[in-house]
Amino acid sequence: MxxxxxxxxxxxxxxxxxxxxxxxxxxxxxxxxxxxxxxxxxxxxxxxxxxxxxGKNWAMLFTGAHDWENYSTHSNLCHAYHVLHKAGIPDERIVVVMYNDIADNPLNPFPGKLFNNYNNTDVYRGTPMDYTGKEVTADLVLAVLKGDKATVKNLIGREGKVVDSGPKDNVFVAVSDHGAPGVLLMPDRLMHAKELNAALRYMHSNKKFANLIFYLESCESGSMFKNLPKNVYALTAAGKDTDAYMNYCFDPKIKGICIGGQFSTAWIENSGRVDLNTFTFRQQATAIEKHVNRSHPLIFGDHSLLDRPLIDFFGSRSRAKRILTFTDLPHTPQGSNAHTAPFHSMELTLLKRQIEKNPSDIELRLKLSQLQKLRSVVDRFYALAVRHVYMFGSSTNIHKILTVNNEPIGNWDCYEAAVNAVSASCNGLVQHRKVQGYFLSRLSVLVNICNRETGPDVVGGVRVASKATALCR
Structure with missing residues (x-):
């Protein structure tokens, strides 16, 4: 029949x-x-x-970063939501995961608002907050991505929205976050590349999508993808050992921070200027690469998806001609160095620039001194860990381990064990609002030790260093 x-x-x-x-x-x-x-x-x-x-289009937007210094990660994703929503993806198929502690932060001169460029148009209003605060964990993000409603309910005690996609659907994921070799920052711990790739393979094997595109903005984001399944394409903001950069760092109304991410604002603003029905992901990748002038974007996975038009993932063809009624995008020299700062050292970079313009400002110099003292705590932590492993090592070898930052991860099992030890015994310093980026940038030390030693030795070094570091607790 x-x-x-x-x-x-x-x-x-x-x-x-x-x-x-x-x-x-x-x-x-x-x-x-x-x-x-x-x-x-x-x-x-x-x-x-x-x-x-x-089929249908689904989108997931998430960040694990929080606290005032990470303003840009929240404004990036809020702006992204409005682009996708206006292009035709309904709210029930857009999942937003962010700590949500920026818009109403006491340091915000515009309470209840977030800006993502110099036009100072609010991108926060109307953005759905599906998971916030302590609900935001690594396990929650992975469960939402996989469409695992039972795990979500078990984790947070309530039902929540997930990427409930099927075999004919297209899925788009965008992330703006802190990162380090093979990890992304979440409020409870560091998420491993292995976990993220496993989630994507689970989705593929369980027919959770026809195609999936993943945009990842973080430092060392090029270290996060390996052996992606068919019909998955990923674009990262940076290489395996390079920083991602924030931008719009010179807003006179919101001083001392950057309000955008160079990679995120590149794809978001480009999407608002082009015809989504005809403009392809290949063309967007080229536009992003030209715009992101301080890091090294990388492409992973199925290159055939590069020739698909943006609208195949971003919304509905009937609404795609002109989506940017939300804000009139600026044409500013945001790619220039004066408007950018590394994710890992945004506050330090901006402080030094301010002092160059105001060398006699005592308050600025005091802030710089305090920040440098905190960074010295980070340096001491890693030095203690290395010294524990190499009690009788040569100073030349120890110096190399502490300073080289571009070795690829050779011993993943050791490195994952060391990162887990960091999350367990020194999460207080990992999450420290003033130096978390710097702390993550120095995880390369653990990469270097693991390329030479075994997991138990490195884990022991991390635990010894944690006990001697008050900020770890």
Whole structure:
């Protein structure tokens, strides 16, 4: 017996074929000239077949960064939400995960608002906050991505929105966060590249998407993807051992921080300026690469998706011509060095620039001194860990381990064990709002030790250093 779909398709195939000009089939073009009673049922059948075959678009936006210094990570994703929403993805298919402690932060001169560029247009209003505060954990993010409703409920004690996609759906994921070799920052711990890749492979094997595109902004983000499954394409803001950069760092109304991410604002603003129906991900990757002038974006996975138009993942063709009624995008020299700062050392970079302009400002110099003292605590932590492992090592070898920052991860098992030890015994310093970026930038020390030693030795060094560091607790 024919299925319902087969019956419908058999009716459609009897209609005149007018596809020779390469245009999409329109119902009013294929309906034969017959009675009204015949036209209406066929129109309905065609609509039904189209809706069954098309699939849906889903999006997930997440960050594990929080505290005032990470303003840009929240404003990036809020702005991204508005672009996707206006392009046609309904709210029930956009999941937003962020700590949500920036808009109403006491340091915010514009309470309840977030800006993502110099136009100072609020991107916070209207953005759904599906998971916030202590709900935001590494396990929660992975469960939401995999569409695991049971785990989400078990983790937070309530039902929550997930990427509930199916085999015909397209999924878009965008992240703006702190990172380090093979890890992303979450409030409870560091998420491993292994976990993220496993989640993507789970989605693929369980037919959770037709295609998936992943945009990742973090330092060392090029170290996060390996052996991606078919029909998955990822674009990272930085290489395996390079910083990502924040931008819009010179807003006179919001001093001392950057309000955008160079990679995030590149793709978001580009999406607002182009026709999503025709502009491809290959063209966007080229535009991003030109714009992101301080780091090294990398492409991973299925390159065939590069030739898909943005609208295939960003929304609905009927709403894609002009989505940027939300804000009039600026044309500013945001790519120039004066408007950017590394994710890992944003506050230090901006302080030094301020002091160059105001060398006699005692308050600025005091802030710089306090920040440098905190960074020295980080340096001492890693020095203690290395000294524990190499009690009788040569000073030359120890210096190399402490300073080289571009060795690829050779011993993943050791490194993952060491990172877990950091999350367990020194999460207080990992999450410290003033130096967390610097702390993460120096995880390369653990990469270097693990490339030479075994896991237990490195874990022991981390624990000894943690006990001697008050900020770890």
């Amino acid at each position: 024919q299925t319902e779909i087969e019956v419908l398709l058999s009716l459609v195939t009897r209609l005149p074929d007018r596809r020779s000009q390469g245009r999409a089939i329109r119902s009013w073009e294929v309906v034969p000239d017959t009675t009204l009673n015949m036209k209406l049922p066929i129109l309905l059948l065609l609509c039904f077949v189209s809706s069954v075959a098309a």
